[in-house]
Amino acid sequence: MKKPLGAVLFALVMAGAGAAPAVAAPVSTEDTATPAVKAVDFAGTVSLSNCSGSVVRFPNSADSDPALVMTNGHCLETGFPEPGEVITGQSSSRTFGLLNSSGSKVATLRANQVVYSTMTDTDVTLYRLTTTYAAIKSSYGISPLTVQNTHPTAGTAITVVSGYWKRTYACNIDGFVYRLKEGDWTWKDSVRYTSACQTIGGTSGSPVIDNATGKVVAVNNTGNEDGQRCTENNPCEVDENGQVTVRQGINYAEETYQIPACFAAGNKLDLNASGCVLPKP
CATH class of the missing domain: 2.40.10 (Thrombin, subunit H)
Structure with a gap:
């Protein structure tokens, strides 16, 4: 999980994110589905x-x-x-x-x-x-x-908006994970981001917004930090045949359409x- 921030994690995150701006620059038109779409912001x-x-x-x-x-x-x-x-x-x-x-x-x-x-x-x-x-x-x-009350689509341009950090992360939906396993917990049909969304501790719970519609399609929740297999903070992907894949540095969200x-x-x-x-x- 992108865990709730405790004292130790807070120190680690601050050390790793010291150069991050307090508020991210507006999302460019390259990050949105069409140039006419208003950039995603923090309102709400x-x-x-x-x-x-x-x-x-x-x-x-x-x-x-x-x-x-x-x-x-x-x-x-x-x-x-x-x-x-x-x-x-x-x-x-x-x-x-x-x-x-x-x-x-x-x-x-x-x-x-x-x-x-x-x-x-x-x-x-x-x-x-x-x-x-x-x-x-x-x-x-x-x-x-x-x-949004319909299933999101692979390839969709999205923005993860963190109210905790007052920071946004722009990328695309890379695909969907049959089962995402982390420690004792298992999540179904999770969203996998492309590598550009490097979310950090404190971004847990951020809405994942479809740039084209402005609607919420998922809620940000985890990422594989250390390359470990199916442990806390190191979720693994499990397909329909039980095959396990580990993607270090890749982050995930849980769908909300249901x-x-x-x-x-x-x-x-x-x-x-x-x-x-x-x-x-």
Whole structure:
């Protein structure tokens, strides 16, 4: 995992990223699907105490719905969910720094519930906020990011937007991994980036945005740091025949297109809804 930043990892990351700009330059037209597309920025992303995330809505969400924040399962404040564990309806008072387009913090948002969290099949946590999309828009002029409800496509130009580092990473979707195994956890149909996206600790939970549509297609979560095989911080790819491939220096994300089907009117979680395939408690 691109682990939540502890003291040791923080020191290592700072040593390795000392020359990184506080805010990345705007994405050039070479990084976008068409020259007419507006460059991806930080609006709607959030910083957590140890990770990145974003305020998200689904295609059928209403402006009056309680807003949601999406990050990784391994960014959950109560610790990593165990393999097979699914957490729903857990009380939370976690806070998030809401960023504007330039990456400046404009507000502190607060959760009242962990709506859904797991590291089984995927690596995601969804928080419910104490405010609505409409209230956020009215107060700060910031709209949520929309989660795409169709499977992403190989070759798509994407940007990983880290609210923690206020930094972006531009590359393409290289392909999809049948099973991505890291330590005790296994994720299904993961996104593999091309090598240009060299994400680091603290980018966990960053939205992966399709440059052409501006929609979220995945949530950034891990990378193989040392070339080890299937260990923590060194995920391995496992194909349908069980063959294992290790790609040192390559980073990954978990798809999010399957999430909208599990939410009903009012942004209410319904794991029994038609088409919902997220793991159940």
